Structures are given as C-alpha cells and as structure tokens.
Amino acid sequence: MSSLVAEAVQAEIGAYEPWPDNACLYQPYQVEQITFPDYATCLSVKTFLHMCSLDFHTELRINAEEMSPSGKVPFIHVGAFLVAELDPIIAFVNTRGFHLSRELNESERSEMRAYMALIENILVNAELYLAWVDETVSEEITKPRYGYVHPWPLNRLLPWQKQRSMKARLKSISWSNKTIDEVCEEVKTCCQALSEKLDNKQYFFGTRPTELDALVFGHLYTILTTRLPVSRFAVIVEGFSNLAAFCKRVEENFYKKFGREY
Known part of the structure; x- marks a missing residue:
C-alpha cells in the first residue's frame, strides 16, 4: 500500500x-x-x-x-x-509520473529487479572484460577508440588509466583472472535465464515493455551488432532465437517505426 x-x-x-x-x-x-x-x-x-x-x-x-x-x-x-x-x-x-512497470505487482517488480541485477552482474562485467581485459579487443578496438579524440600523449595515457581502473574493478569481483571461456559460460548462463523468462512473450512481463526490456535490448543489441575481432558473445546470443527476435522487435517498435537513430 x-x-x-x-x-x-x-x-x-x-x-x-x-x-x-x-x-x-x-x-x-x-x-x-x-x-x-x-x-x-x-x-x-x-x-x-x-x-x-x-x-x-x-x-x-x-x-x-x-x-x-x-x-x-x-x-x-x-x-x-x-x-x-x-x-x-x-x-x-x-x-515525473512515468512508470513503465506501473502495472506489475510487488512480486513481479522484485523479479524484474532480480533480472536487472543479473544483467549488471554478468553482461556488464562480461562486456568490460572483453573490452579492457581481452588483449586483442583492448589493443585493436577499445584503447584506440577511447583515446581517439585526444592528442598525444593523452591518447595513450588516458586509455591506459581507464584500462587499469576497469581491471581493478573486475579484480575486486574476481573477474579479472577469468579465462575467455569462463566469461562466455557466464554470458551463456545469463542468456539462458533471460530466454526462459521471455519464453514466447512479446516482452518479459507480457505485452507491455518494462525497464528490464530496455536494459536487455541495450546490451543484447550491442553484442549482436558491434563488430569486434572476438565475436563469441554474439554467437552465444544468436543461439537463443527468442532473444534475437526480441531485439528485432524492440528495434522495429521503438526505432525503425519512428525513424529514430540508435
């Protein structure tokens, strides 16, 4: 109440x-x-x-x-x-009076927050690992992009500082020493849970989107569409057909239909 x-x-x-x-x-x-x-x-x-x-x-x-x-x-x-x-x-x-999850009951909201925490604890950390710990991606993609707008020597110094910060964050939660295979297993476990929750529904809690749908789309769509020298995350997501279809559905309903940029 x-x-x-x-x-x-x-x-x-x-x-x-x-x-x-x-x-x-x-x-x-x-x-x-x-x-x-x-x-x-x-x-x-x-x-x-x-x-x-x-x-x-x-x-x-x-x-x-x-x-x-x-x-x-x-x-x-x-x-x-x-x-x-x-x-x-x-x-x-x-x-401001805007609540995507207004129609959910307390139990459903708790469940929604649990799935959002799952994404933060797995997908977000996996993305940081791939971007900053994986040597190929960090050296070929992440560090050059992060330093692109800065003149020398800042274009070398700032990416190095950012990488050190991200590695320290991942080390504090015992992720920095994981192998890429172990990280991929984490991603697969997360996607399995999301796929089972989504099932054949339009959105995760029925026919109307919630904050969870926005969060899932942001991360899965990025994984599916970002060109990286390591594509194992995208292969994992593509293996769950309902998640891939979900991304296309959100893209169509909230971007393509209105001519919005991504």
Missing part, C-alpha cells in the same frame, strides 16, 4: 513538472569514440526514454565522462537536473 501511495505522490509531482521539450542526453561521440560497454548503457537509457514516449535529443561530447555528475555515461539534462546512469534516470523519470 505504501508503494502505491508513493507512486501517487510521484505522479502528482510529475503532473506539475511536465517533461520539457529540450531534454538532452549526453554521451561520447558514437562513431569514433564510444566503447561498446558504454554504447550498451547509452542504448539502454535511450530505449527506456523511448518506451516512456519522452522526447529528448542527443548531444555528443568528447568530454561526456568528465561532464557527467557520476563520471559515467550517459547522463541527461532535464530542466535544472543532471542525472547519470540508468537506475538514477529511471528513478528521476518516475518522479
């Missing part, structure tokens, strides 16, 4: 502060600079906002990370507010 009251209050607050026409999402340059883990996160946020039918425009900045209040991308600028990363953005949008 208390959650219903909170939602009613949030909706009322949102009613007094309509979503502005000049809302803006900031991210790194997409073609030259952004790394594929950051692209997945940015795509998840964009998809969430599209699913809420909220207007925004995208601003590309070479220093988007430094501009972000959390040091992570993407972040949105709405009125007087700067909000970074998916979970805080979801919470902020909820205060």
